Amino acid sequence: DQQVKQNSPSLSVQEGRISILNCDYTNSMFDYFLWYKKYPAEGPTFLISISSIKDKNEDGRFTVFLNKSAKHLSLHIVPSQPGDSAVYFCAASEINTDKLIFGTGTRLQVFP
Amino acid sequence: KAGVTQTPRYLIKTRGQQVTLSCSPISGHRSVSWYQQTPGQGLQFLFEYFSETQRNKGNFPGRFSGRQFSNSRSEMNVSTLELGDSALYLCASSWGVNDGMDYGYTFGSGTRLTVV
Numbered sequence: 503d504q505q506v507k508q509n510s511p512s513l514s515v516q517e518g519r520i521s522i523l524n525c526d527y528t529n530s531m532f533d534y535f536l537w538y539k540k541y542p543a544e545g546p547t548f549l550i551s552i553s554s555i556k557d558k559n560e561d562g563r564f565t566v567f568l569n570k571s572a573k574h575l576s577l578h579i580v581p582s583q584p585g586d587s588a589v590y591f592c593a594a595s596e597i598n599t600d601k602l603i604f605g606t607g608t609r610l611q612v613f614p
Numbered sequence: 615k616a617g618v619t620q621t622p623r624y625l626i627k628t629r630g631q632q633v634t635l636s637c638s639p640i641s642g643h644r645s646v647s648w649y650q651q652t653p654g655q656g657l658q659f660l661f662e663y664f665s666e667t668q669r670n671k672g673n674f675p676g677r678f679s680g681r682q683f684s685n686s687r688s689e690m691n692v693s694t695l696e697l698g699d700s701a702l703y704l705c706a707s708s709w710g711v712n713d714g715m716d717y718g719y720t721f722g723s724g725t726r727l728t729v730v
Contacts, residue, residue, distance in 0.1 A: 536718055543726075545618070545704050546657070548718025591657065600645055600708065601670040602719070604657035 505529045506594050508605035515612050521579040523608050525592035528573065532594040536602070537566060537577045540589045549590075550577070582612045616641065618707050618722035626728045632693040635725045639686050639707030645669075646688040647719065648680060651702040660703075663688055664710060695729045702726050 507526045515521045525535075533554040538546035552559040552566045552575065559566050565578045579586055589609050593602040619638040627633050639646050647670075648660040659672040663682035682688045686707075692699055703726075706719035 538718070538721075543723070545706075545721030545723045548720070551718055593657075599670055600647060600662050600664070600710075600719075601659050601672070602647070602649075602657075602706075603659065604649075606656040 503528075504606075505532075506592060506603050506605040508590075508592060508608050510608050511606070512609040512611070515582045515610065517584055517612055517614050518581045521577075521582045521586065521610055521612065523577040523579075523590050523592075523610065525575045525577075525605055526573060527575075527594050529594070529596070529603075530573070531596045532603075533597040534595045535566070535568060535575050536593045536595075537564075538591045538593060538604075539586075540591060540607070546591060579610075582610075584612050584614065586610060587612050618705060618720050620703075620705055620722035620725050622725060623723065624726045624728075626730060627695050629695055629697060629729055631695050632691065633695060633727060635690045635692075635703055635705075635727070637688045637690070637705035637707075637722060639688070639705075640720055643707035643709055643720075644686050645708045645710050646682055646686065647706045647708075648688070648690050649704045649706065650674075651704060651724070652700075657704070660690070692727075697729050700727060700729045 536551040537549040540546045568575045589607045593604045645664045647662040649657045651657045662670040680690045702724045704724045706721045
């Protein structure tokens with residue numbers, strides 16, 4: 503049973519525009535959500551996280567939104583840059599555990 | 615500061631053999647987690663160690679085991695290798711409970727295991 507789902511395997515966005523990556527989850531016990539970026543042959547790199555007590559968190563060009571009632575989170579990248587092209591994973595964790603449940607990833611391509 | 619170091623980077627093993635992978639966390643980090651990444655399943659949690667104790671375990675068979683040493687370095691062992699064990703094995707480290715959530719775990723570059 504996939505507790506964290508990224509239903510879009512790929513996304514293509516023009517440079518300078520907004521990229522919106524989506525993630526849905528089923529486990530209401532998740533209390534922390536994270537986004538990671540991954541290049542081939544490298545480990546995932548942490549981007550941004552959000553606690554379940556918040557609905558928005560910003561860090562530079564990256565903003566994560568959490569809608570607990572819909573069990574949905576999204577990552578907004580504004581403006582998108584070619585260097586953002588990578589696979590993006592969302593992940594979730596239950597309270598007081600260090601176990602991350604990952605989605606299957608969305609491949610983002612930013613073209614000039 | 616040095617990042618998370620995983621050795622070896624690449625490994626080819628024969629079905630039925632066993633393998634040991636190593637992970638050195640960031641200095642001061644006491645939590646080490648292991649993940650398996652495959653094209654079909656994405657990243658799946660194997661287990662997590664904190665201060666030499668396994669705190670969390672994923673849904674993998676007993677052929678997958680791990681341990682953590684007093685210096686927080688961790689090893690993962692897979693016995694009786696199967697073709698389906700071919701994957702990228704990633705470890706991640708953090709200070710401990712919830713600290714990893716605020717700042718995100720730091721991942722190593724992984725060990726690419728190929729079973730033939």
